[in-house]
Amino acid sequence: MAKLIAAAKKEGTLNVIALPPTWANYGNVIKDFTAKYGIKVVSANPEGSSQDEVDAVKSENGTSKAPDVLDVGMAVALVSTSLFAPYKVSTWSSIPAAQKSPTGLWTQDYGGYMSIGYNSAKFGTITSVSQLLGSKFKNSVALNGNPTEANAALNGVMMANLAEGGTASSIAKGVAFFHQLKQAGNFVPVQATNATIKAGTTPVVINWDYLNTASVVDQGASWKVFVPANATLAGYYAQAINKNAPHPAAARLWEEFLYSQGATGGQNLWLQGGARPVEMTAMTSNKSIDASAASSLPPITGTPVFLTATQATDAATYLEANWAKAIS
Amino acid sequence: MAVAATTATGARPGRAGRRPSFAWIGTVPFLGYIGVFLLLPTGIVIWNALRNQTGGLDLSSLKVLGNSEVRGFFTGTLELSAISALIGAVFGAILAYAVASGNPDGVVRRLYLAGSGVLAQFGGVTLAFAFLAAIGPTSGFLARASWYYDFPWGIALIYAYFEIPLMVLVFLPAIDGLKVQWREAAESLGGSTWDYWRHVGGPLLAPAFTGATLLLFANALSAYATIQAWENQIAYTVPQQIYISINSEVGLSNVNYADVLALGMVIMVAIIMTGYALLQRRAARWLR
Numbered sequence: 001m002a003k004l005i006a007a008a009k010k011e012g013t014l015n016v017i018a019l020p021p022t023w024a025n026y027g028n029v030i031k032d033f034t035a036k037y038g039i040k041v042v043s044a045n046p047e048g049s050s051q052d053e054v055d056a057v058k059s060e061n062g063t064s065k066a067p068d069v070l071d072v073g074m075a076v077a078l079v080s081t082s083l084f085a086p087y088k089v090s091t092w093s094s095i096p097a098a099q100k101s102p103t104g105l106w107t108q109d110y111g112g113y114m115s116i117g118y119n120s121a122k123f124g125t126i127t128s129v130s131q132l133l134g135s136k137f138k139n140s141v142a143l144n145g146n147p148t149e150a151n152a153a154l155n156g157v158m159m160a161n162l163a164e165g166g167t168a169s170s171i172a173k174g175v176a177f178f179h180q181l182k183q184a185g186n187f188v189p190v191q192a193t194n195a196t197i198k199a200g201t202t203p204v205v206i207n208w209d210y211l212n213t214a215s216v217v218d219q220g221a222s223w224k225v226f227v228p229a230n231a232t233l234a235g236y237y238a239q240a241i242n243k244n245a246p247h248p249a250a251a252r253l254w255e256e257f258l259y260s261q262g263a264t265g266g267q268n269l270w271l272q273g274g275a276r277p278v279e280m281t282a283m284t285s286n287k288s289i290d291a292s293a294a295s296s297l298p299p300i301t302g303t304p305v306f307l308t309a310t311q312a313t314d315a316a317t318y319l320e321a322n323w324a325k326a327i328s
Numbered sequence: 329m330a331v332a333a334t335t336a337t338g339a340r341p342g343r344a345g346r347r348p349s350f351a352w353i354g355t356v357p358f359l360g361y362i363g364v365f366l367l368l369p370t371g372i373v374i375w376n377a378l379r380n381q382t383g384g385l386d387l388s389s390l391k392v393l394g395n396s397e398v399r400g401f402f403t404g405t406l407e408l409s410a411i412s413a414l415i416g417a418v419f420g421a422i423l424a425y426a427v428a429s430g431n432p433d434g435v436v437r438r439l440y441l442a443g444s445g446v447l448a449q450f451g452g453v454t455l456a457f458a459f460l461a462a463i464g465p466t467s468g469f470l471a472r473a474s475w476y477y478d479f480p481w482g483i484a485l486i487y488a489y490f491e492i493p494l495m496v497l498v499f500l501p502a503i504d505g506l507k508v509q510w511r512e513a514a515e516s517l518g519g520s521t522w523d524y525w526r527h528v529g530g531p532l533l534a535p536a537f538t539g540a541t542l543l544l545f546a547n548a549l550s551a552y553a554t555i556q557a558w559e560n561q562i563a564y565t566v567p568q569q570i571y572i573s574i575n576s577e578v579g580l581s582n583v584n585y586a587d588v589l590a591l592g593m594v595i596m597v598a599i600i601m602t603g604y605a606l607l608q609r610r611a612a613r614w615l616r
Contacts, residue, residue: 051576145560147578149575149577191557209509312579328564
């Protein structure tokens with residue numbers, strides 16, 4: 001570890017990509033990493049998508065600007081493994097086996113559950129997904145993006161699908177639900193941002209719980225986050241190291257920092273941003289978890305559902321053919 | 329100036345023909361700019377559209393242009409561009425006429441032109457949000473309505489915010505070109521206002537009007553950020569679908585498909601801009 005720190009300090013820089021400062025507390029994660037190791041973090045294209053990340057790895061390959069580390073959705077991670085260098089962090093054993101590639105090509109880092117964030121002052125308490133079809137939700141419900149493009153939106157449709165009695169293998173009932181939502185005049189197609197939430201244009205947003213917390217969307221106590229018991233859909237992002245990283249040691253040190261369990265380590269920092277770190281179960285048993293941050297997460301009941309790679313691909317294929325028809 | 333130039337070249341008539349002219353050097357920056365920012369990217373798009381995912385020459389990728397889905401994106405784009413261009417052209421022309429008939433040095437005209445110059449460049453998330461704040465659901469004005477989310481009328485209305493000012497800017501010179509004497513001539517020959525517009529003003533302005541409408545059409549065709557903010561969760565137009573084909577993180581990204589769509593756009597724009605150039609040439613005769 002000491003050797004790694006020395007080598008990373010010698011490189012002096014780390015290139016990261018597509019990390020919005022308000023996403024999973026990344027603003028502080030970057031700040032703390034620089035403060036701790038004195039390594040400058042160059043953050044490219046913070047609003048980029050996972051696909052943008054691997055595109056940058058390819059297009060900037062061999063240059064000093066190429067991203068060193070990636071934080072990508074699983075759909076992108078699984079088809080891009082030829083770009084990654086295997087690495088096992090020192091806390092490897094704390095990560096559930098299903099959430100990492102056996103060789104360490106990718107390792108899931110943090111995640112959460114698909115949730116409905118809403119203004120309870122306006123709507124009262126939401127207790128089921130089907131409530132959203134009611135007339136008081138006229139012009140109110142938005143997804144986070146187009147489900148044929150954004151992973152969060154695809155999972156939003158999948159959550160509705162599970163709540164409507166569909167299975168993870170077929171997203172058809174979810175698409176039908178959004179068709180009904182559109183017919184009822186409740187669906188809002190605009191891009192949901194903190195500004196549209198504040199303006200009241202998108203008072204109900206379906207998104208990952210860690211992107212939907214009151215502090216992230218800049219709302220007061222009346223903003224609530226609901227994870228339906230019959231549709232606890234989990235999604236995790238994954239870390240990977242560019243195999244041709246311009247700063248290979250800094251990249252590995254970054255991973256060690258992200259997966260460290262200390263009070264000021266990456267896992268607790270993510271938790272403070274409302275995301276569930278992948279080592280959460282292990283950290284709960286070894287008591288290294290930030291208990292107050294953990295207790296402020298939205299409560300989860302029911303068995304979490306994880307989409308397999310095939311299920312996610314099938315859902316995307318179905319959406320490509322049917323989403324536009326259902327919603328226009 | 330013109331006289332001086334003639335004299336200068338006239339001084340040594342014998343040498344001018346033999347010495348190679350370097351006047352073309354003046355066009356190098358322009359051609360360089362066009363080459364790097366227009367021709368090169370267009371060439372790359374065309375080249376890539378004709379190849380398959382693995383890089384071999386393959387015309388079969390063009391076949392997707394025949395899919396009903398893809399045709400939908402193109403008809404959506406055309407529909408939206410046509411409607412917003414017509415709204416912009418009609419209202420912009422009326423506005424331009426009102427401005428032109430006022431005092432040419434008046435403060436109203438200057439305000440309009442300055443305002444139009446700014447608003448013609450207004451677009452994207454800013455415009456979408458400004459619309460929402462002004463007459464969207466939260467203003468209380470249209471609290472229960474949702475038609476403005478519908479395609480294409482809702483988004484066409486938003487496009488009018490930049491199409492009308494652009495029309496004012498490009499159409500005003502044509503109206504200014506109408507000489508008072510023509511109107512006086514028509515009147516002295518006993519023509520009514522209707523006769524004047526029917527036989528003089530209308531025909532004179534028609535090429536400029538059509539040309540400006542085509543420009544608005546092309547402007548709407550390439551607009552992307554506004555509709556992407558407004559219709560974020562569904563793709564109606566080709567530029568939106570190109571974005572999805574490049575960025576999809578759910579496994580639907582296909583750069584080749586994006587290139588083919590872009591090629592379709594290039595062809596559409598080429599047709600429109602050719603029409604625009606032909607009409608401009610005709611209209612220019614009257615503006616001298």
